Amino acid sequence: MPSLKDLRNRIASVKATQKITKAMQMVAAAKLRRAQTAAEAARPYAERMSAVLGNLASGITVGPDTPRLLAGTGSDKVQLLVVCTAERGLCGAFNSSIARLARDHANRLLAEGKTVKIICVGKKGYDILRRQFAEQIIEFVDLRAARQIGFEHGDMIAQKVLALFEQGAFDVATLFYSRFQSVISQIPTAQQIVPAQIESAGAASQAVYEYEPDEGEILTTLLPRNLTVQVFRALLENAASEQGARMSAMDSATRNAGEMIKKQTMTYNRSRQAMITKELIEIISGAEAL
């Protein structure tokens, strides 16, 4: 039986924890709003971009001159995994679910005898994947210094991927991130970015286009841009998902702390009363004995 003082201390410490989780939840809620608007504002650009690319790609036939970013290298031996996670923890299963998806994917590829290379964006994913794939991780991108995800961050990562592709360091690249669906639901997603996945436009948009400068040149500038936009979008979706996950995790932590406080207070009051009763009995029986 813990003493009254012990119980008091325990209640105080749970209360302090509850205050912290409550504050974290409110901070996450405020950040979520900002991240969500950023993610939503970036959506039109990405959508138009894939529409334009679809228009363009439906007009050309894949041949030896087609940029390799679109047609691929013709092999899938070396696979690059770009795993985007958060820089901080305490956000429920957010980081581990992305990492799990990436790990399963990597294990499957390794079982098929393919070479796997991993680029980690975000410290948490790096920490998780490092244990198993220490040799496969070729790079770790740290975005801790960035307060707000900007286009330049997406660009930086995309440039790294492009440079590797130019060197012929991989054949297929897949991007792992968490798609933001709602505050309580974030879906870990794998998206192939190299070679580019193009949803072909409907037959209605089969207008004869003029190109300025020429088709090939536009395609060669558009494809790397598309890669940047996809990475940028993934980063924004991830940022919104992270805050959403943190918010719901902290909300349930606050609720659990509340429950714990209630239970502990009950025990505390009970043992206090028991003590008072015991003392009274002692006094009364002492008086009776006289």
Added chain:
Amino acid sequence: MATFNFELVSPERVLFSGQVDAVVLPAADGDVTVLSGHAPLMATLKTGFLVITDKPGNGKRVLVRGGFADIGQNSLTVLAQRALPAEELTQEILDKEILQAEMAYDATNDLAAKHAAESAIAQLREAKAALNY
């Protein structure tokens, strides 16, 4: 005057969306004025001012740095890499842009890329000079 649908989108936000009379694009090979009923055209953009005329005699200027214009049937979509409305431009922003362009100029050895960066710097300097009036 016949109007057409115009959208100006940058990675961060949608800057303009609506019916317009005419748009002047700083296309890579020279300025292009787009009016309603323009033939389908896809063009890359260089650094320069994009002029939106949504009512006769009312032009809006937006500084764009690189991007694409997709002219479809009675619609124009511009995907700008960076876009700054003229009224938001300040000396510091332009200085930063010029610095970036100069860095791009120094970073490359490719003749065409150097040329593009050079013209971008010239355009930005011009915009900066125009701001002082």
